[in-house]
Amino acid sequence: MHWASSPDWGLWLENTVALTGDEVDKVFADRPVLSFPHGGPQLAIVEESAGLLRAVGRYRPDSVPVRMEVRAGECLTRLLIPADEPQAVRWADYAARVFFASRMLADGWRMLHASAIALDGTAVLFLADQEGGKSTLAHRACVELGAGFLADDLVLISAEGMVVGWPTRIAVPAELVRNADETSGLMPAIGQRRRVAFTPVEHRSVSGIEYSPPVPLGALVCIQSDQSATDPLRASVLAGCSRESFVVTAADVPAQHLFVSDLVGLMGGPRSGSGGEPVAGTETSWQVPAVLLTVGDMAGFARAPVWEVLAPLLSEFGER
Structure with missing residues (x-):
């Protein structure tokens, strides 16, 4: 922009x-x-x-x-x-989000439901269904690989592939949190999973993880759960329609678009309910490696040897 x-x-x-x-x-x-x-x-x-x-x-x-x-x-x-009334200051945070997001979306950026980290100056996006392991991989990459943190739940990405982390709450699997006494509290358990919720400020303070500025897209890791799989983890190259299907699904975030659309002109932004139309053919223009990570044991995902499985297919991980 x-x-x-x-x-x-x-x-x-x-x-x-x-x-x-x-x-x-x-x-x-x-x-x-x-x-x-x-x-x-x-x-x-x-x-x-x-x-x-x-x-x-x-x-x-x-x-x-x-x-x-x-x-x-x-x-x-x-x-x-x-x-x-310190909680009322959240309106200032909301207004700032409206200012930037409404203009970026109107300018052709896309909002994706994804987590993201930065390795060697490029972004790795983790795409999955709700509760599919995106946050787990982002947190583990930062702790175990020294990656920079970009986002836990939402990212904005330009037609050219520049990735910006979007501020939301950060949810880390409870078994990966070292200083549980310093957290804002456990989120409700879903299935076998318990997560600890942080604000971005809390996350920086408690985790000591470095946050990354915007970086170009380097790779996609698409996660799917398959309880019938014989292997706990399996990685394969992802291309064509399957790859685009993950991206299209991740871009289906109407509630998030509505939240940052300047519907009544609070911050002088475009008054659009969708936040701008995506650039046609955006997904195919992101010429980066894409990997499908199939998880047979989601309950053990927080400790599974994911980097060893991904290393042969993603040079960013292989160099670590």
Whole structure:
């Protein structure tokens, strides 16, 4: 993307007095309300006129509301945050995500449901179904191979193959966490798996893992579980339609697109529900090695010798 020499939008945070319960109930009872799926942010539009938008937002249904004011002519968004309510600052993080993601997606970047690490200056993306081992491989690569961390759950990737890690919570298998007492708590167990959830700040502090800046795509590792497999792990070259199928599935993230789309112009971004159309033929333009990793024993995946299996097919791992 091409950025101007000076910022094209400002985000200003101010402390203010919290709205009373009656005031909040009134605002959300008789105003248009934009609600995101799965209990996400809610935004009540209080006033909209030429160049001015006033709204009240709740980051979660039970969280403290904040007031916001968008002045399009000044390219400015003001967040009026109740004093002594640190959780309300999450709106600033959300607004920043909207600013960058809405513009990047409109400029042809794609958002993928994937984890990613950086090895030798290039990105390795791990693609799999939900709970398919993406986070496990990303964490293990950082600890065992000295890789740089890019993302746990979402990445943005350009048509040319530049990979940017997208900030979300980081979920690490509980058996791989050394300092469990310093974590924010265990996430609910799913099947045989328990995971520990971190914010990005907590993850840096507790793990000591280095985070990577954007790097070009170097390889894809696509993970599938096969309980009938005779081998605990098996790797093979992945190409053609099978390879593109994994990428297309990873790009099917409508809820995440909606979350970062600037639907009402909070940060002056494109008002698109999809965040921009993907560049045609993007997947085939990523001319990098792709490997299918078949896992026969997902319960033991956190300790399985994955790098030895992948090494013959991916030079990045083979050089470590």
